[in-house]
Amino acid sequence: MAPDRHLTLLSEEEVEQIHAATLQVLEEVGLWLPNREVLEILEGAGAEVDFEKHVARYPADMVTAAIGRFPDGFTWYARNPDHTIRIDGSRTHFSMPDSALNVIGPDGKHRPGVPRDGEDICRLCDALPNMAVASTGINPPDMPGGLLEAWHTRTMFCSSSKAVFGVSREVDMVLEMARIVADTCDHLPEGVLPLVAIMNPFSPLYNEADQLAGMLKYARKGVPISISPEVQAGATGPATVAGALVQQTAEFLGHAVLVQCVQPGLGVIYGTVSSVFDMKKMILPYGAPEADILAVGTVQMARRYGIPARNTGGSSDANVLDMQAGAEAMMSTLIAILAGASFVLHGAGELENTMAVSYEKILLDDEIIDMSRRFARGLGVVDAETLAVDVIKQVGCGPPGQFLQQPHTFSHFRSEQFMPRLFVRDMYSNWEKAGRQTAEQRAAAEVERILATHRPEPLPDAAQKEIDAIYHAAEKAALNK
Amino acid sequence: MAVEDISRAVLAFNLAGVTELVQKEIDAGTDIDTILNEALIGAMDEVGKRFSDGELYVPEMLMAAQTMKAGLALLKPHLTGDSARAKGTVVIGTVKGDLHDIGKNLVAMMLEGAGFNVVDLGVDVAAETFVQAAGDNGAGVVALSALLTTTMPAMEGTIKALQEAGLTVKIMVGGAPVTSGFADRIGAQGFSADAPGAVELARKLMAAQGGSS
Helix, strand or coil: CCHHHCCCCCCHHHHHHHHHHHHHHHHHCCEECCCHHHHHHHHHCCCEEECCCCEEECCHHHHHHHHHHCCCCEEECCCCHHHCEEECCCCCEECCCCCECEEECCCCCEEECCHHHHHHHHHHHHHCCCECECCCCECCCCCCCCHHHHHHHHHHHHCCCCECEECCCCHHHHHHHHHHHHHCCCCCCCCCCCCEEEECCECCCECCHHHHHHHHHHHHCCCCEEECCCCEECCCECCCHHHHHHHHHHHHHHHHHHHHHHCCCCCEEEECCCEECCCCCCCCCCCCHHHHHHHHHHHHHHHHCCCCEEECCCCCCCCCCCHHHHHHHHHHHHHHHHHCCCEECCCCCEECCCCEEEHHHHHHHHHHHHHHHHHHHCCCCCCHHHHCHHHHHHHCCCCCCCCCCCHHHHHHHHHHCCCCCCCCCCCHHHHHHCCCCCHHHHHHHHHHHHHHHCCCCCCCHHHHHHHHHHHHHHHHHHHHC | CHHHHHHHHHHCCCHHHHHHHHHHHHHHCCCHHHHHHHHHHHHHHHHHHHHHCCCCCHHHHHHHHHHHHHHHHHHHHHCCHHHHHCCCEEEEEEECCCCCCHHHHHHHHHHHHCCCEEEECCCCECHHHHHHHHHHHCCCEEEEECCCCCCHHHHHHHHHHHHHCCCCCEEEEECCCCCHHHHHHCCCCEECCCHHHHHHHHHHHHHHCCCCC
16 A cells, blocks of 8 residues: 555644654653663663652653664564565554463364464464464463463464564573574574564553563664553543553653664564553453554554554454454454554454454454455556456447456456455355355364464474473473472 | 367467367367367366366356357367257246346356357347247257346246246256245246356256257
């Protein structure tokens, strides 16, 4: 989609109003960052730091200078060069849920996720063309910290050859696994790791010491960082969506400025996992339309800063695969693509307010992505060939004119039309005769087919052994805790 | 083998290739029925199968049928009376009051692709016209199409007229609102939801008629 055709909700003036308010928040309130090294770095770059209170306040010119160092995009290398992607606003790259506890398997049963599920979810990602970034989808309940991060990273690298993200803890271990994988690749530039780090600031306006330390490690290794605040509008941020966007942008910029101080020119993504706080149920609904407004606002602010953006897309608060699940998934997926987000996590397959991954929904959301991409492509090229006056003249007016047999139809229909793979277009009686399969049932059959047949490209043996050794060491450490 | 090359050319929608290859086989003295049945009709059966499997779409099925017909045109002067009529005659049309013909045309083309002699009466066809044409052409099968729910009753009227005329033709029906339940109720012998299915059905009905008219 052409950049000037992106979906926008904020006028240019409103973007500047959000930016000005953000600068004011950073200058007058600042961020609470309980990590001495971080505070020293920021002070050295011009921040006004209160070491006792762990607060850094950012003068406007310091922020403006850092914004000037943001690159407009970067390459996210995958171990398979065919799966390497550009994060620069030119395409929306999708992934799946992250950190859910439950799965709804091909048998339709809702149950706690087990490690095997994470491997299968990664394999689905590997097989589906619309999935660009690997994810295990789940945190298996009861898996202790330390082992959990090793499991995530090993699974992403081994059960898929697509792009992999770095978790926010156990960063040395993640970097080591990424280094092992990098050593097996010829296509990576010297010193570049096949990794983008995922960091989530806390609201209002803070972070914790460990995550900040990890962020410094990633930045020093030149790993691009996706920074996604999670403002709960009305609870951990202002109730107004505009106010939530201001606070969120301050949280992002406060961290992105730090990254630029450590590694000038390092790629950053402005992400959002914010929404409104549900005032009855006390949850953060990802299917809320306000989350979608914040998503568009995030992409617009990212474009203001000349950087790529991350949204959620496909997430739903429904507990089962129902109409709510479909409506919410469609809305955020379409909006992420129309707005021009570069990366979508908390994506395909998500249900239960981020707590569950549905295998079937991964496939159904993959189809929704196809539909959305087709819509975003619009008319495509408009020229004499597509305006089709010649063929309209050829067929003429009135009966028995029809276009089905025209060579023009033959050569264009496939590229013009979205062809559903799972959604139903049979008339009732034909559909009934063909076994009355719903889209969900078709998706379940496709899940079973993929899981029975798809084998991701394996890592070279030696690298696999090295990664396994790190994983087993983490396992042993977890047992001895 | 050259006969297989013809099939491949039909499946690649290569009209020029089909005419060239068919002419070459005729010139080489290859058995005409072999070219017709194994190369051309065999290819169209494969097209129908790929369509049913979701691999091919309507414009491609039509393009294949057009390609096949170009080859068939070259064969026609060489076909003996027997082989020209061997597969039987189908009279087809859209019933009275209905001007829709896209689905009907598609079925007609696929029936031709399967080697049937097809008499297409067009759209808005009166019951008596069907009766006349079925009798004149010695049809084994009459195929009725309707797209409108309002013209579906005309199907029933046409079937009655055919029966009252004492014709022993088999009748098949199709069109978006038509179902197999409706087909049974109005006394049709068969219903198909799509064009490849219509070909299969016509073969079955024709066989029940004794192979030819």
